Amino acid sequence: MPGLLKMLTAMGFGMLAWVVASVFSGGLSIFGQNVSTSDWWESGAGFLCLPAALLMAGSAILMLCRSRYGRPAHIAGWVAINMAVFIGIKRIGIHSSMFIPAMSFNAALIVGISLYLYLSKSIRNYFLAVTD
Template sequence: MITNFEAMPRPLRWLTLFSAGFLLIAARAALVGGVIAADGTPVSSSRWWLSGAGAGTSIASALLVASAVLMLVRSRHARRMCVLGWCVASVSVALMESVTGLSLAAILSHLILGALFVVVIGLYLFKNERVAVYFDTENAQGSHPRG
């Protein structure tokens, strides 16, 4: 896996590390008790989970951590899982914002920015030539098959 990490284009390395970092967010969402600070606003744990923000954060975290592992083994499913994880994360942020009492306009702006971010990530993962070469099994040294 270290060899594969070193073979990644630099932006893909950062994306992989950032995605793997969602493990900390998942642990925080799963283990928290009492009050959660969402954008600096205190929210009760029950309200956090009832709003869907807790479940959305947990699902997004699981998808993004899994995509990081799949990227390290050069799986052909890694890129799709990463894009899906960021889609769920964008919706989760909107759910979190709704719990904090932000206006509908602010929540919609977060959704639009999230969608733009997902498009940029998707274009990078699927259209960048260096990323395509990285996931090409003929160029992968010591990686798993693309299955």
Template sequence: MWANFWAMPKLLRFMTGHALACVIFLIVSVVPNESFAINGRHVSQAEWWSSGAGFFASIIGIFGLAAGVAILRKKPWARMAYLGFATIGLVIPYPIFGNWVLGLVGALVVVAAGLYLFKIKAVVAYFEQEARVQVGS
């Protein structure tokens, strides 16, 4: 997998690292600690989960890990997994909690990521290498 990581275009490498790093959200949400804050206000772990923040953070961590590993393994569905992960993290929470502007900004970021993942020749070629290997096997 390290060879795949270094064979990626640089922005795809950054996106993969971003997705994998988000597993921290899952770890921080499930491991008891006193570092939770919502809108700058210190909250307990129970409040963190009852507000929905713990659920969203955990989902982002799980989907980020899955998307990052799928990209590293050049899975055909990896690009869609990354876009789903980005949508969950950058779009969905904001309108739910009343910030439509950040939700719109997040949607624009997801659209830009989608264009990059599906239209940039170097990224398409990265994923096609695995498809050719699987067909040739």
């Protein structure tokens, strides 16, 4: 497995760990503003992030299995987690002045990840050994 793909796979599991940790932590820091765990979950933000994080973890498993569905699931997971976080942030009332720069950066990140997953020769070779 290529090095950057290992990191993306670990990040897939990391997203789920972040959501699970938000249940037990004392709070979150989002754009430098502290949000209590109860506010995060009572607003529904945590429940929005949970399915997206499960999708990310599922995509990580698919990529480990070299499934042809791993790459599109991973990209969909990135889109879903970013949308869930930004919708959640609006629900808990964080000022939206950071939304445009952050969303622009995340959109560029998703495009970059997508290009890497589909245009990299080492990634194509990794997924050539499809087992499903």
